[in-house]
Amino acid sequence: xxxxVFFSVFFLSILLVHSTPSFSKTxxxxxxxxxxxxxxxxxLAQPYGNVQPNYKEALEQSMLKDIKYVPFLRRxxxxxIMYGPNTNIEFNKLEAVGIxxxxxxxxxxxGKNTFxxxxxxxxxxxxxxxxxxxxxxxxxxxxxxADDAMSRLLQHLIGNGSxxxxxxxxxxxxxxFKYDLWSMFPNGSDLKQxxxxxxxxxxxxxxxxxxxxVFAHLDRRRHTLAILDRSKRTIKRVVYPQxxxxxxxxxxxxxxxxxxxxxxxxxxxxxxxxxxVRRGKLIAGRSINVSPSFSVKNPDSIVFTSSMLGGPQIxxxxxxxxxxxxxxxxxxxxxxxxxxxxxxxxxxxxxxxEGRRIYLYDTTTKRTRQITFGPGxxxxxxxxxxxxxxxxxxxxxxxxxLFLTTRQGTPAIVMPGKGNxxxxxxxxxxxx
Amino acid sequence: xxxxxxxxxxxxxxxVFAVLAGCADPDIVVxxxxxxxxxxxxxxxxxxxxxxxVIVEEIIIEEQQDYLAPDAQAILxxxxxxxxxxxxxxxxxxxxxxxxxxxxxxxxxxxxxxxxYCDDRGTQEYNLALxxxxxxxxxxxxxxxxxxxxxxxxxxxxxxxxxxxxxxxxAWALNxxxxxxxIQ
Numbered sequence: 001x002x003x004x005v006f007f008s009v010f011f012l013s014i015l016l017v018h019s020t021p022s023f024s025k026t027x028x029x030x031x032x033x034x035x036x037x038x039x040x041x042x043x044l045a046q047p048y049g050n051v052q053p054n055y056k057e058a059l060e061q062s063m064l065k066d067i068k069y070v071p072f073l074r075r076x077x078x079x080x081i082m083y084g085p086n087t088n089i090e091f092n093k094l095e096a097v098g099i100x101x102x103x104x105x106x107x108x109x110x111g112k113n114t115f116x117x118x119x120x121x122x123x124x125x126x127x128x129x130x131x132x133x134x135x136x137x138x139x140x141x142x143x144x145x146a147d148d149a150m151s152r153l154l155q156h157l158i159g160n161g162s163x164x165x166x167x168x169x170x171x172x173x174x175x176x177f178k179y180d181l182w183s184m185f186p187n188g189s190d191l192k193q194x195x196x197x198x199x200x201x202x203x204x205x206x207x208x209x210x211x212x213x214v215f216a217h218l219d220r221r222r223h224t225l226a227i228l229d230r231s232k233r234t235i236k237r238v239v240y241p242q243x244x245x246x247x248x249x250x251x252x253x254x255x256x257x258x259x260x261x262x263x264x265x266x267x268x269x270x271x272x273x274x275x276x277v278r279r280g281k282l283i284a285g286r287s288i289n290v291s292p293s294f295s296v297k298n299p300d301s302i303v304f305t306s307s308m309l310g311g312p313q314i315x316x317x318x319x320x321x322x323x324x325x326x327x328x329x330x331x332x333x334x335x336x337x338x339x340x341x342x343x344x345x346x347x348x349x350x351x352x353x354e355g356r357r358i359y360l361y362d363t364t365t366k367r368t369r370q371i372t373f374g375p376g377x378x379x380x381x382x383x384x385x386x387x388x389x390x391x392x393x394x395x396x397x398x399x400x401x402l403f404l405t406t407r408q409g410t411p412a413i414v415m416p417g418k419g420n421x422x423x424x425x426x427x428x429x430x431x432x
Numbered sequence: 433x434x435x436x437x438x439x440x441x442x443x444x445x446x447x448v449f450a451v452l453a454g455c456a457d458p459d460i461v462v463x464x465x466x467x468x469x470x471x472x473x474x475x476x477x478x479x480x481x482x483x484x485x486v487i488v489e490e491i492i493i494e495e496q497q498d499y500l501a502p503d504a505q506a507i508l509x510x511x512x513x514x515x516x517x518x519x520x521x522x523x524x525x526x527x528x529x530x531x532x533x534x535x536x537x538x539x540x541x542x543x544x545x546x547x548x549y550c551d552d553r554g555t556q557e558y559n560l561a562l563x564x565x566x567x568x569x570x571x572x573x574x575x576x577x578x579x580x581x582x583x584x585x586x587x588x589x590x591x592x593x594x595x596x597x598x599x600x601x602x603a604w605a606l607n608x609x610x611x612x613x614x615i616q
Contacts (some may be wrong), residue, residue: 057556200592206595216560221545221615222587243571243586245564248557260561265568267561288561305558311517312558333517335555356555379555391596424556 007345040157042067043076043094045083049107051114055136056107058114062135062146063103066164070154071410073101083295091126099123103149104365118149120156126214133258143189160386167432168384168391168415169194171211173422174298181213181228184352186384186391186404188416195228197235203425205250210431212274214255214257216246225249225259225276230284238276248291258282258292269304273288283317291336297343303327305348314348314361328362330368334359336380340387345407347371347381360393360407371409373399380404391415393423451531461535498540500614508544511595512570514608516551521573529570532612533577545585545613546570551604552591563588570610585615 008027047056067073076099083089083104083368094102100120107114107383116135120129134145147164155161169192169299170181181194195201199219206213213228218236222248226268240246240261244289249259255274260267269283269292283289288306294302300319305312314327314337333351340346347359358372358381372378374396383390387407394403394412400423402415415422500508509530512525521529531548537544548567550559575581596603597609 019542202560218587218589220587222487243568245560245588260557260562262564265565267564288558288565290561291557305532307558312554333554335558351553356553376554 025415040072040073041074041076041098042103043079043081044101045081045104047105047107048084048106049109049116049287051107051109051116051136051143053270053387054113055116055142056105058139058142059105059136059146062099063144063149064135065187065420066146066150068161069413069415070150070219071402071404071406071413072157072408075312079138089121089123089126101129101153115431116145117170118145118264120149120153129153147185147189149185158388160387160388162386162430163384165430165432167343167387167429168382168402168426169204169429170417170426171204171424172418173424179424183217184416186415191416191418193236194230202227203248203250205427206429206431207251208253208273210429212251214249214251214259216249216259223247225257225261225405227257227274227276236276250292250294252294253296258302260290260292268300269302282319286402288312293337293339293345293346296341301339301343303337303339303346305337314346316346328359328368338383340383340407341385342387344353345383345387347383347392347407349379349381358390360409369409371407372405372412374405380425382426383407384428391426391428393426400424436556440558456516460567471546500535501537505614507531507535508612508614510609511609514566514610516604516608517554517562519548519562520568523555527574529573530577533574533579536574536579536583539551543583543585543615545587545615546574547611547613549593549595549607549609549611550590550591551607552594553604554591554600556590556592560588563590566608566610 004096007228019298023305040300042058044060047060047255056381058062064075064197071293079097079099085106091259100123102123104119106117110199115133116136116237117133121127121130121396130150132149136142148258151164156241163186166186168186169181171179172182173179174316176313178198181198181201181204182192184191185193202218204213204215208347214278215226216222217226223244224239225246226235226236226237241263245262245267247260249257249261252258256279259272259418260269267288267290268285269289271279271282273279275312281294281303283304285308287306289304289306291301301316302319303314303316306315311332312335314334315324316327317324327346328348331350331352335349337346344363346363347358349356350359354376355374357370357374358378359368360371362430372392378394379390381390381392390407392403392405393400399420402417402423403412403413406414441555510520512528534603546567548562549564554562567588568594571584571586594607594608595609
């Protein structure tokens with residue numbers, strides 16, 4: 001018996017000693033500290049297999065497009081290895097030229113159908129991150145394969161791969177008095193016009209089940225609260241007394257709507273149901289109270305902008321206890337807060353001399369740091385469902401455009417859009 | 433010749449009256465309590481239907497006589513301005529409003545809309561609330577000085593539709609405003 005125990009311990013020790021290097025040396029992205037490694041170099045191998053050359057090229061272009069929208073990934077230019085089913089990758093050579101990650105593509109066709117197997121490798125640990133086969137039918141399926149592969153890679157690197165499965169909605173000016181709602185994936189694919197109505201759509205927000213979009217609607221006489229039923233293609237609007245301002249409606253995690261309504265110049269945040277019937281006040285007072293934001297993790301907390309202390313500042317209220325805490329402590333003008341779904345971070349806009357910038361408050365450390373740096377103005381931060389990426393609008397290129405950054409404040413990347421018209425109010429939905 | 437001209441004039445007036453009566457907007461009923469209304473969207477939002485206008489008859493209508501004297505209209509349309517993040521009416525702005533009140537008193541059929549605007553240094557959602565306060569500051573001044581509330585409407589556009597494009601104190605000052613429009 002003693003011998004069995006001795007040999008078991010002996011073999012286990014050998015196993016542990018040999019396996020340790022691969023655990024200690026692996027590709028990681030430090031998403032918690034700005035001092036950690038915050039850029040990974042990725043290479044795409046030469047595609048292998050006999051299929052239509054345009055498929056190969058299209059997939060590579062789609063992968064490169066997706067890589068471009070992940071601020072911490074950088075394409076290793078001018079270095080392309082040959083990779084086939086029996087290739088033994090010389091990982092040390094890749095590591096020597098600074099490559100952290102490798103994508104390889106194995107194409108095949110049975111005459112009728114075309115398939116591609118995408119493999120992702122961690123160069124430092126010489127290991128496979130994933131391999132996945134996709135059936136390719138057309139250009140759209142090529143983009144879907146690239147998006148899925150990138151999602152798997154993000155899942156491995158940051159623990160959440162939902163970015164390329166999340167749809168971003170935004171408002172775009174169509175004519176001087178016509179702002180419509182559009183949506184797309186963050187890489188610009190599947191761009192759709194969601195509405196085509198007269199007047200201005202402002203502050204859209206998607207219900208947790210993805211079926212409804214609530215927004216403020218302005219015509220030349222009044223504001224209304226509107227809700228779009230995405231399957232029926234109808235809009236229901238509630239008409240309040242003339243002069244009422246309807247500001248910043250948003251769905252709560254419980255499926256209700258929180259909206260700032262101002263009947264006499266002092267917007268309070270009300271809870272409204274899906275039939276647009278008022279159920280009660282969430283934030284009241286004689287000050288300006290607007291821009292409610294909720295996290296899925298802490299549905300009983302509401303983050304909002306209030307002028308209760310003079311100028312606008314960011315606050316959080318625990319709806320169970322009624323306790324209100326101030327979030328923004330520096331600067332005289334802080335607005336437009338967005339809390340991450342995990343409840344850990346609050347991004348908001350601060351007005352500074354050089355323009356508006358986005359700051360991030362960490363609810364754990366209670367520290368705030370700047371995550372966008374202009375030039376121009378950076379506005380309306382919106383956390384993606386992964387609580388890591390943040391969309392915002394910036395005028396840094398002398399026109400309003402959608403940008404993507406991360407809660408680390410990685411260099412912002414412009415998202416593709418449609419035309420040069422004014423863009424406003426990004427918001428996300430994981431359900432398409 | 434004169435008689436023919438009169439007949440032609442009368443015929444034109446009847447025709448114009450008929451056209452105007454047909455186009456008149458129904459009275460706007462303000463619903464005190466929320467009343468959800470449904471409206472359909474175009475099925476395919478991208479494929480916007482373009483309907484070519486059909487010209488039945490081209491009618492030249494002589495410019496309608498202003499029933500408000502041009503100088504009175506100019507007084508009503510004159511804007512008032514506010515300080516940064518402010519909605520207080522200064523004495524100078526109150527003087528401008530007093531002139532408008534005189535015009536409104538002399539023209540009891542006129543209704544006006546007061547629209548509140550902000551400069552583009554702030555953010556849109558907060559500015560919608562601030563713009564409303566600016567419009568209401570004017571509205572309340574009118575009410576306090578005897579103008580019936582039924583003759584007034586307010587709306588806030590926040591920082592949308594700047595009067596002046598620019599990123600300097602001159603442009604910002606001209607954009608922090610209340611603007612006036614005569615409504616039916």
